[in-house]
Amino acid sequence: MGSKQAYTLGFGIGPFQDDIQTIMVRKRASSEVPASVRGMLNAPGGHVEPNEMPVEGMIREYEEETGLYVAVQRWHQFATVFGNNYRLHCFRAVISPIEFGAALMHTGTSEPTEAVSIPLMGQMNDLALHVVWLAPMACDMTIKGCANIHLEGA
Numbered sequence: 001m002g003s004k005q006a007y008t009l010g011f012g013i014g015p016f017q018d019d020i021q022t023i024m025v026r027k028r029a030s031s032e033v034p035a036s037v038r039g040m041l042n043a044p045g046g047h048v049e050p051n052e053m054p055v056e057g058m059i060r061e062y063e064e065e066t067g068l069y070v071a072v073q074r075w076h077q078f079a080t081v082f083g084n085n086y087r088l089h090c091f092r093a094v095i096s097p098i099e100f101g102a103a104l105m106h107t108g109t110s111e112p113t114e115a116v117s118i119p120l121m122g123q124m125n126d127l128a129l130h131v132v133w134l135a136p137m138a139c140d141m142t143i144k145g146c147a148n149i150h151l152e153g154a
Contacts, residue, residue, distance in 0.1 A: 004087050006048035008058040009130075010075070011092045011138035012066065014100040020139050023095075023103045024116045025065050027128070041114060042128040043135070054089035067106035068099055078137055079147045081130070088130075092138040 012023040024041040044065040048057035055075050063069045074093040081088040095103070104114070116127075116135070127135075137143060 004082070004085055006054060006057070006087045006089065007045060008048060008054055008061055009043045009045035009088055009090045009134065010058045010062045010070075011043050011090075011135060012062070012068065012070065012095040012100070012103065013092055013139055014095050014097060021100070022116055022135060022138065023066055023100065024114050024127075024131070026114060037128040040128040041116060041126045042131055043138075048089070055091065058089065058091045066103040068095065068103050070095065070099075077146045078140075078143050079134065079149055081134075081149045081151060083151050090134055090138065 014021045014023075023044065025044050027037045027040055027042050044062045045058065046061040046064075048054050049060075052060070055072055055077070058075055059070060059072060070093045075091045076093070077089055077091050079090040081090065137147070
């Protein structure tokens with residue numbers, strides 16, 4: 001049995017007066033991006049390099065996609081999703097309104113950033129399927145540990 005590829009997914013959570021928002025990126029169409037998420041809104045993230053810890057990959061990917069460096073102590077891993085040939089390490093970090101605004105103005109990649117309100121009312125058609133159920137988990141600050149989620153056939 002071969003090793004599973006490790007990926008990260010990070011939700012930068014901005015608690016505002018009337019709602020909770022998170023930063024999303026619209027995944028571009030490329031051979032590196034799975035067909036199931038091309039053109040869809042997804043949380044920033046990507047592959048973990050061979051000598052990286054998942055949180056290090058999260059920091060790197062989040063900065064690449066949003067322009068924000070979020071220090072290691074601010075990330076909380078709330079879930080690990082296990083598929084047939086992958087592990088998806090899911091993180092959240094609370095970010096300030098200033099950081100939130102800076103991420104929305106970031107133009108360093110071809111994947112534009114967008115703010116998405118939680119709950120995800122009215123935005124379901126644009127969201128990558130896994131975001132629909134992972135985003136509410138990310139925003140639930142009562143989750144202190146890390147859930148292990150096993151998806152059969154995925």
